[in-house]
Amino acid sequence: MRFTVDTPRCVGAGVCAMAAPQVFDQNDDDGIVVILDSSPPPEQEDAVRDAAARCPAAVIQVLST
């Protein structure tokens, strides 16, 4: 699956790192999103969609597969 992240608008809340820890992490300095896996396997899709829905800055867009 594919997704995009508008990193400059990230607010560092870490909701993605909680919802999809195999796909997202946070930068040690400021908590801003770090992408661990830019094309995660299908079994991660639910977690990534959950992260996208819950991101407080709405910066994650899931691209249709």
Place this chain on the structure above:
Amino acid sequence: MPLHDVHEKPVSEAEKRRRMAFLQARSIAGPARNTRRTMSETDRSATAVAPLPTNRCPFDPDPQYQVLRTEAPVSRASTPAGFDVWLVSRYEDARRVLADGDSFSNVDASSSHLMGDKNQLGATPPPGVLLRHDGDSHSRLRLRLAREFMVKRVASLEPFIRRVVAEHLDGLMEQDGPVDLYRSFGLPVPALVISELLGVPEDDREEFEKATSAQVDLRLSLEERQSAAIESAGFFARLVASKLENPGDDLLSRLILEPTERPMDAQELQGIALLLLAAGHDTTANMITLSTHALLEHPEQAAKLQDPRVLDTAVDELIRYLSIVHNGVLRKAVVDVTIGDAQVRAGDHIAVVLESANRDPEFLQDADSLDLERQSAHVGFGYGSHQCLGQHLARLELRIALPELFRRVKGLRVVTPKEEIPFKDDMVVYGIRELMVDWDEVIA
């Protein structure tokens, strides 16, 4: 005006009449409805505005929100602080307002409409209190603190939290009930955790807790709350001075020692300490106590707490269902803007009602029920760039404290008669002032 509810079962004639009477009482029904939304300020203040609905019952939002969400999702309300606000009751509108930091400012404290003096509106936000800063001034503070509250950083506190929870349950083992669960478990656990994180010396913890809780106690007069604020300001000044002089291994000391182009001054550090201590312990304390009561009222749900897979969703569902940050979080429009079909003008205040948004049936099916196994994008922690900084810490504390309480304390029950349980309708954060509980046995 059509009065049908599109989300739920058909509405009876009697129900329609009841709703019409309700809307007229709130002066939001009838032909004047559309015109009054574009009235001038003078006209607007001349119209009698219904008060902010604050009657929770007891886990649910004030029932008026059920009607407001469908019939007048963005409507005017008067507030205890003496100024009127736009009440935002729907989930979609709530997220839109909270996400739009360009149109809506945090400059006035988020609970000014509940506890503030309206003369303080528009005052310069105190340094370090990031909740009241906008834009770059906010993100500078927020991003420097974010690292302290990252998922992986918070996870390192798990052994400490487990120890504190275990010690307080051991404490119950050594005494006979009934005891007040809020004082003996709900409050001390998060207070010790945030004190540890910030580096508050053990001897000072009681003093800080008294001063911070008095500030948000709406039973006290404005003068009493202001004097508590002055007292706690003195406490935080001494705390920060001691860290500046003698830094240790704690959050405040790390902020002091961190090499940066723009170091934080003592005033900013005091603001940060005050905000984190106040926001970081009373909220979680109320969640622990109120969740325990809610789970005892829903034993089929409480039984699921021991399943680690359910724990991932359970805590967030409790946060959604109970929505303890209630009665609206305040924003101020900085430009003319439309929310739903309401024309909001620059300078207007907006109260985003999280407990109503979290129960919006357009957001979540069967939103009024508690279902620990469901996942949702609730707004219990807020939304947008000001979403709760300590949310991962709160989740971790709850996911340890609640299952451990129910696992170890057998036959846990509330002994206070239901109608006498002192719910905190009169506090900025909802909860239970005292929850007397008893039990059969505390196991190791």
